[in-house]
Amino acid sequence: MELRHLRYFVAIAEERSFTAAAERLWVAQPGLSTQIRRLEAELGVRLFERHARGVDLTGAGALFLERARAALAAVDAASSVGSDLQGGVTGTLRIGLATPTRWSGTAALLERFARERDGVELTVLEGHGGTLWHDLRDGRLDAVIAPSTFASPDLRTLELGTEPWVVLLAESHRLAGNASVGTRELQGERVAVTAQRDGAGHDRMVADVLGDLGVTAAMIRTGPGPALYRSVECGDTIALTTAPATLPPGVEARPLNTPRQVEFELLWRDETPSPALAEFVRTTAESLADGATARRHLRAVA
Secondary structure, eight states, X not given: OOHHHHHHHHHHHHHTOHHHHHHHHTOOHHHHHHHHHHHHHHHTSOOEEEETTEEEEOHHHHHHHHHHHHHHHHHHHHTTHHHHHHHOXXXXXXXXXXXXXXXXXXXXXXXXXXXXXXXXXXXXXXXXXXXXHHHHHTTSOSEEEEEGGGOOTTEEEEEEEEEEEEEEEETTSTTTTOSSBOHHHHTTOEEEEOOOGGGHHHHHHHHHHHHHTTXXXXXXXXXXXXXXXXXXXXXXXXXXXXXXXXXXXXXEEEEBSSOOEEEEEEEEESXXXXXXXXXXXXXHHHHHHHSTTOHHHHHHHO
C-alpha cells in the first residue's frame, strides 16, 4: 500500500465519483480504477458500491476513510519536521472544546503542546458542539475536540477515545448515596438539557443514551452549561454528561451501572494544515500512542 493509494481513495470517497476524482487528481480514470481494485484486493474488502450515478462507500470503506484521512494527516504533520528543526513552529492555533461533554485527555494534551511548542500562540475556546462545528467550517477555528457525532465528510478526524456517561446530581438528591445509578432509578427523573439550537447535538446524545437504556424521563430545558449545572444544584433535576474535571459545590457524579460511552475525535478542515495545526495533530497522535490504553490509535495514524 502506498500513500498515493490513500490519496486516490479519499478523493473518490469525497467526490463519490471515479470520473470527478480523476479530474481532481489529474490522473487517467482507467488507471485510478485499477489502483483502487488493487487496494481492495490488498485489504480483502470492497471499499465502494459502484452504480450508474457514481459510487458509495461500503461499511468497510467508511471505516477505512477515517483511517486513511488520519494517516494522511500524520504524513502532512511529518512533512513539516525539517522546517521545525530549523526554526521551530510558530503562528497561531485556535482550538475549540465542546461542552458540556468533554474528553478527559484534553488538559494534558493542551499543556504538552503549549510546553513543547511555545512559539505557537494557542487560543482555546469552549462552547456547544454545534457552534464550534460552524466556526470550524467557516475558518474561525483551526480544530475542535468534540464527540464523534459532530464529524462530517468534509472534515478530517482523529479518534481520541471514549468517556463514560455519568449522572450529575445534587448531594441532596435521593440517588446521591448510591455508588452507581441504575436504569430503574432513572425512570421518571427530570433530566436537564440545554434546549439551545447549537446544543442540540448534546441534547440528542442524552436522548439517545436514555432511549438505549429504555428510560423514560422528563427533559427539562435549562439553557447552556452554567444554567444546566445550576438546575442540578437545586436538587430536583439531574444531568447526563461525561465526568467534569471539577464539579460545582454540592454536585456529585455517579456512574451508570449499565455503562454507556461517548466517542471523541479531533476534527479539522479537509485541507493542507498550517504548520501549527500539523504539529498539533502530530502531538495528539503521539500523546495517544504514549498512553497505555491507547496503543491502537498509533496504528490508525502510522
